Amino acid sequence: MPRSHAALWRDPALPHVESRRACHSRACYKAHSHPTFSIGAVDAGVSHFTGAGNGQERLAPGTLVMIPACRVHACNPEPGQAWSYQMLHVAADWLARLRQESALNGEGPGEPARICRDPEVYRQFCELNRLLFSSASSSEKDAALVAFLGDLDIAAHPPLAPAPALTATALSGLIAHIEGQDPAQLSLAVLARQAGLGRYQLIRAFRAATGFTPHAYLLNARVNRGRQLLGEGQALAEVAYRLGFADQSHFQRVFKAHVGVTPGQYRGG
Numbered sequence: 001m002p003r004s005h006a007a008l009w010r011d012p013a014l015p016h017v018e019s020r021r022a023c024h025s026r027a028c029y030k031a032h033s034h035p036t037f038s039i040g041a042v043d044a045g046v047s048h049f050t051g052a053g054n055g056q057e058r059l060a061p062g063t064l065v066m067i068p069a070c071r072v073h074a075c076n077p078e079p080g081q082a083w084s085y086q087m088l089h090v091a092a093d094w095l096a097r098l099r100q101e102s103a104l105n106g107e108g109p110g111e112p113a114r115i116c117r118d119p120e121v122y123r124q125f126c127e128l129n130r131l132l133f134s135s136a137s138s139s140e141k142d143a144a145l146v147a148f149l150g151d152l153d154i155a156a157h158p159p160l161a162p163a164p165a166l167t168a169t170a171l172s173g174l175i176a177h178i179e180g181q182d183p184a185q186l187s188l189a190v191l192a193r194q195a196g197l198g199r200y201q202l203i204r205a206f207r208a209a210t211g212f213t214p215h216a217y218l219l220n221a222r223v224n225r226g227r228q229l230l231g232e233g234q235a236l237a238e239v240a241y242r243l244g245f246a247d248q249s250h251f252q253r254v255f256k257a258h259v260g261v262t263p264g265q266y267r268g269g
Contacts, residue, residue, distance in 0.1 A: 009133050018089050021085075023084045034069065037068060037069050038069075041129075042062065045078070046060060047083055068106075069092040069110075088132075102150060102198030102200035104150060104157070135249060136250060140219075149200075163201075164197055164201050164204070222243045222245075227266065233267075
């Protein structure tokens, strides 16, 4: 029988979010509520959920459930069975400010939970959670959280106005600022103020103009620079340090995701 285990992620630099992973769990929960906006994902097994306003819902692997703050709910495995899941909690006041600054609409406290069975949204959530548990910088994690939550709200509540557009001058200024930054110090809030936009508005506008979020643009530029440095024969640890990655393993993970091979394999040809 697989062993049950759980992991909790927190970061003092990001007090507005925490995440949990549980594998092969048989724990059951009474009806309860959280002061946070919460997102649950079923990874394996089957869960029965109440709180969406339609009685009890059966959640198969790959299902997400978005639970507004203060909404009473319960989510438990089938009797006698185990399940694996992820649970993300976001401070309600932080989320309210994000929505207000970027003119986003979302479910209010106590409203019914929303169930999503879209495989692509589940994939994006898993990618976000892997990033949170990784050695990536706090600023990169926070930017990814803003992008994911904003995309969720846009999908559920399409805005009346189109995405803001960046002028060529504004875009070039932002790119110059991004490329001159240490990745760990790149601040989405600072970029948004520079552009006169909300944080998620900036992500939408920058992504529309370049195909990348600001942090993804910087990572892509760093990887391209890394290819050059590795081609010149520089040591892997030195390249990771020069490019501002938290550690060598983080650089290896990002490089392989972009290039398809590890830095060592790339350098060896």
